[in-house]
Amino acid sequence: MNKTPLTVAGAEKLRAELHRLKTVERPNVIAAIAEARSHGDLSENAEYEAAKDRQGFIEGRIMEVEAKLANAQIIDPKLLDADGRCVFGATVELEDLDSGQIVTYQIVGDDEADIKASKISISSPIARALIGKYAGDIAEVQAPGGVREYEIIDVRYL
Known part of the structure; x- marks a missing residue:
């Protein structure tokens, strides 16, 4: 199976979710099943x-998160030496040449992407257009419109 890139923060977030699922959610659903079972006729x-449905969901999510962590290639952006190139984990400051608006994004793994937190997926059209480029380059992004x-104004490794 291919390694999936994750930032250090993304891996920590997945570990925290796994811990919560195993220590809080799993015992809660087991208690709920026992409580429901005590009411008699299961049919x-x-x-x-x-x-039982909730238990199935929780167990499935535990397996999914464990698999993601097992196949993760954890990348610390602070340790990158990409000579100013846009790479996974980089924080990129961009200027939209049509509107003049300046935005900043960090390129992260699919599971970490959160546009509200300015984190875009490595597989998104904008990230794919940025990869390999340097400050001063122009990236053309195929958008729905x-x-x-x-x-690219600046590339940082934070």
Whole structure:
């Protein structure tokens, strides 16, 4: 299986989720199943069915997170030496050449992407257009509304 890139912060977030699922969610759902089971007839017990469904979801998510962590290639942006090139983990300051608006994004793994936190997925069109470019370069991004051009103002490894 291919290694999936993750930042140090993204790996920590997944570890925290895994810990919560195993130490809080799993015991809670086991208690809910026991409680529902105590109500008697399981064939018509909606609480029991809901708790079993929840257990299935939690166990599936635990396996998914464990697999992601097992296949993760953890990259610390502070340790990168990419000579100013846009790479995974880099924080990139861009100017939209149409509107003049300046935005800053960090290029992260798919699981870490959060546009509200200015983190874009490595597989997003804008990140793919930025990879390999330097400050001063122009990146052309195929957006739903047509091609957008961004000038790379700065590349940092935070």
